[in-house]
Every structure is written in structure tokens, then in C-alpha cells.
Amino acid sequence: MALPTYASPLERIWYYTYLVICCLVFLFLIAPILIVIPLSFNAEPYFTFTQKMLSFDPEGYSLRWYDTLLTLGHPAPETPRDGTWWAAVWERATWVQAAKNSFWVGLWATILATTLGTVAALGLSRPEMPYRRLVMALLISPMIVPIIIIAVGMSFFFAKACVAPDSAMGFLFGWALSEKGCLANSHLGVIMAHAVLGIPFVIITVTATLTGFDQSLIRAAQSLGANPRTTFFKVIMPLILPGVISGALFAFVTSFDEVVAVLFIAGPDQQTIPRQMFNGIREAISPAILAVATILVVISVLLLTTVELLRRRSDRLRGVTGR
């Protein structure tokens, strides 16, 4: 909103006040995220800027908290950093284990949510879909229903959802279940919980992409002799791919950031980064948390850039110009 030429002095003052207010809100949005980055290089175990940091004395800064991420849980942190030392970091360090768990759970939850969600979104955007509104409401509801309610329900149900190890189901899924053959305290349980939480995002982004999708392209492909599989991979998929990837990234971030369900249904073997952070903040808060936070901020910047680029590409493909 540019200031019109006929604006009165009072309006001019108000206009500049409005710009200042906007700047302050942007500061409120972004400052808390950026503040963790310098704080994570603190040489002292404080959550605030020390005198040395403020005077830009190099001694005030250090990488010690990043080092803690490697040495916490390390069986012999003081030994020389050779191959065995790094191997022990990979196998034993607490934060590295949490990162590995988070990554694998996130990956499988994303694959599950994206495949099921994309196929369902294709069905949902067909005009013939019966009970469309009701089904859509149900599929979006994991985002709306408080996570604590979902977590409580899952913790009751997953503890009872067990299979006998010697049954056919136990043979098929036993490796992914807990020792007792239950969904509770198992990797599969956490993956399923995170997938269901990511599904609304996949549905929303993919159906949004499909609203601009010309259904007659499918009929055109079929009339030219393409079978359903060719139609899907050669015609539908390339057009909705940006939406699918955004949805997948949303699902991954949801899983990568999820802590409540993990607290309620996971066992000690499913320690994830958010859970480790949650416990860290509750118990002994150390700047190591800030080092993790900085790494996560960098990851989210990368993800955001990817999604923005994808969205622009998709808009271009669909002929939507500008934002």
C-alpha cells in the first residue's frame, strides 16, 4: 500500500507508524529463531550473551556444545579422535542415535503417508467421489484433534494391539514390533502414528494441486491407448509431482518435530531428537540444546527453500503467474 498523493499529514504519520508496527511483528516472528544461532557458539554454559561475546572477543565463542553432541554417551570421549573414536560416535553417541532414529522413522512415515495420501487425493478430487465432505473431514482431523488425545488413545490401543510371535502375523510383522509383539514401544507403532499425523498435510497439498488439474487429460491419454498405469506415471504424476513433494516434505517435518506421540507410545529404543530435546529442556537445560536447535534451523531453511522453489515451478506449470 503506497501512500496516496492526497494523504493528509495525520495519514502520513499513521502510515509510517503502520510500517514500524509491521517491522516489529516481523522482528517478533524471526528474532527468536535467529537468536539461537549465535547463542549456540557460547563458550560458557549460559543461555545468554556473555560480555566477551558482546565485545566480539574470539574467546567468548567456541564449538564446545557442538562437540558435546558427539561426546554425550560416547564410551571413551577423551581418547584420540581416530577411526575407532568416530565409529563409537556413530554407534553410541546419544544425539547421533536420536538423529538416526528420527531420520528412519521420518522417512518411513513420509513414504507411508505420501503413497496412501496421494492415491486418496486422486480419488477425493474425482467428481464422482461419494461422501466426499465427510471423508475429507475425517482425513484432515488428525491435524485438528489435539495431539494429546491422539496420543492417549494410541497408548491405550497400541498396548493391546499385539500379535502372537508364532502366528502368521507375528512372522510377517514381528521384526517391527516390540519384544512382546505389540505396537506399543515399537518402531512400527511410532511410524504409523507419525504417518497418520502427516496425512492431512499430504491430502491438503495434493488436492490443492489437483484443483487446477484438467480431468480430460486422463480421458485423452486413455483414448490414445494408454493403460491406467501409463496414464498415471506419464500424465498425472508429472503434473502433480510438485504438490506431492511439498506434501511429503510437510509430512517429514511433522514427523521430525513430533514429540507427544513418541512420549506416550515409544520405548527407550525409539529415542528421537525432539524427545531428547524435550527431556533436555525439562531436566538439565544446557546450551547443547541450542546447538541442536541451530542445526534444525538450518535444515528448516533448506526445506523451506525447496518448497518455495517447487511451488513456483508448479504455479508456472499450471499457468498461474505471480503469487
Add this chain to the structure above:
Amino acid sequence: MAEAPTALLTTADGRPLKAALATAQARARRRAFLLVLPLLAFVLLTFLIPIVYMLKRSFEHDGFASSAPALVAWFKSNPDFDPMNPPEEAYAALVQDLARMQVEKTTGIAGTRINYSVPGSISLFKKGAREAASLTPPFKESLPALDKEWARPALWRGMASASHVYTAEFYKVALDLKLTDKGWERGQDNERIYLYLFAKTFLISAIITLLCLLLAFPVAHLLATLPMAKSSLLMILVLLPFWTSLLVRTTSWIALLQEQGVVNNMLVALGLLDDSGRLAMMYNMTGTIVAMTHVLLPFMILPLYSVMRVIPPSYARAARSLGATSWTTFRRVYLPQTLPGIAAGSLLVFILAVGYYITPALVGGADGQLISNLIAFHMSKSNWSLAAAIAGMLLASILLLYWLYDRLIGIDRLKFG
């Protein structure tokens, strides 16, 4: 062909066209539904069934009914007994069950069940079960001699109610009703912790929604009116918090607002605050409100922005050219057009705020806790049925708001970025 012109239209293989169309449409419906079916089954298994199971738990508890068969049978044949003065046979059945609980080690679950309505019952049952074998008739005298709580009418009412597997008792507790000697009564005003916390949760959520609206409105307006290149750049500042881990944002607020944190240090360094007078902005209600406003702000900006972007600026210009002041233009012309965005953003923020758990748990301290934290508390204390009942009440209010959202805005209009 000599057919009458009124004959039914048919397809090439002679079927009536209407029937053929119906079959084709049914097939199309079936195909669309089949695509959704796998996901529907998955959501059913991992989302809907657990929630239904939880709701069942909020009505069901067989801890007492399964471990006290004699007393359950007696209650069944004497539904109108006087809890003020239960007869000797009731006491005899109770002592028999207590002895049995001691043998079968079910004292804990039976006591836990009664404990929901009559606090203190777990230790009472444990002690009673230990001594049950050595008690002598008349039990009406000897059991209350052990602990006079055994003759309390409230306890007998509680046991009679617990002899049924299905009960609404947990909802009564969650609504702050108390089981007294005369039956279920409303508790004292200062004892209504659950309803108070519900009211507090809704109030804090309303405050957060209002704060979000006040902060989001100017920013969304700026983003919607700036040229595209500039606004896309500023949009990143809105989307970055949206993509950043919730725990990271909560951690940053702790670093900023705690007593030795950045903001307090800055104020002290500037001489605005005494070193002893540092502000308590963390681990209390302020911490919860500030951090949650920050977390939920993008959910308000995005719907507002998408509505404001399509408001033609010519309306405001027309109003100005017809003599309206800038305030009147805003109030009478611009604001009414943004109402769909305000409704969408506010409802979404309010719904998300009511169920928030992590931020209050980490920065709320003692007085910044919300209803979700109470559910988690009762889960950790193994009061599962009560936790389920409170969760059931929270779910009912959320579903009501969700229904409202769908009516007013429509869930298919939900979008990100």
C-alpha cells in the same frame, strides 16, 4: 425400423440408456472410493479406533467388578440397600472379597477403581485386604473397628456404583462432582479444579487468538498490498517460523525470556531494570501466552493474507473519492471484506490453542498449564479412566469447533503457504 418414436433410448447392445448410465456412474463412484479406501482403512486403524477405544475406557472400568464377585452379587440382589447402614451380609460379602483380593493380588486395581470417586481408597483396601483373613464376625463391627472409613456411606455408594462395569462416574469426577455421603453433589467453588482449568484454557486460547489477530492484521495487509517481488521475500519471514521445529522455537523463548535470559539482561544493561527486579516472564502464564502467540501467528497470517490479496484496491479508492475519511474507508469498506479471513484464522488458531500441550508443558511453569497438560498428568499418575474422560470432554468441544469451521469456512479451503 418401425419402432414408435416414444421407445426408450438404448445403447448398442440394447440396454436402456438410463440403466447403462446408472451402471457407469456407480462404477465411477466405486473406483473413486477404492482409491481412498486404503488410506481410510489406515486412518481407521491408527486414528479412529484408538480414539473410540479411549472413549470406551472413559465409560468402562472392571477393576472392582471383576475382583469382588460376592459383593457384586449382593449389590445386584439388593439394588435399594441403605448405604447409611448396610446390613451384616453386605459386610460379610465385602470381607470375603477382601480376603480373595489378597490371595489373587487384585487389591490394587480394585482400590484404584474406588479411588476415582472416594479418594484414599487404595491404602484403605490394601490394609483391609491384609487383615481380612483374621477378622471375626460380626463383620459389621470388626471391619469398621479396623478403620472407620469402612462404614462411610460415600464408600458404600462408590462400591455399589463400581460394581457395574460401565459407568458415567469418570465424567462426573471430570465435571467436579464429588461423591459425598448423600450421593453425587457439586463441590465447593474453590474445589472445581477441572471446570476451572477448562475455563482457563478457553480464556487463554481466546487471548492468544486476539493477540494473533492484532499482530497478523497489519502484516497480512502489508504482504497483500506490496508488489509481488517484495512480498514473496517478506513471506519467507512468515513461513520460516512455520517450518522451524516447535521445540526450537520454545527453546529460543526460554533463552530470551528467562530470568538470566537475553531480554532481562538487556533491560538491566540499559538501566531500565534493577538487577534484583528482573521480570518473571518464563515458567508462568506470560511465558505460555508469548510463546504460543509466536507459534500460532503464521496460522493467522496465512488465511488473512489469502483473503486480503483478492480484495480489489479500487473499492477503497472509490470510497475515498466519494468523500469517506481513511478511517471510515477502513471500517465500512475494507474490514467487512476481510471477515472471511478473520473467521478462518481465528477459528484455526483457537482450535489449535485449546489442545496445545508441548509449549505450556515446557514454559508454563505451575500456573501456565492447560487442559492437555492435566490429561498428561493423570496419564502419568495412572488415572487412565479420568484422563480418558477429560480427553473425551476436550474432544467434544474441539469437534464442535471443527464442525463450526467446516460450516463457516469449509475444510477444503485449508491451505499452507
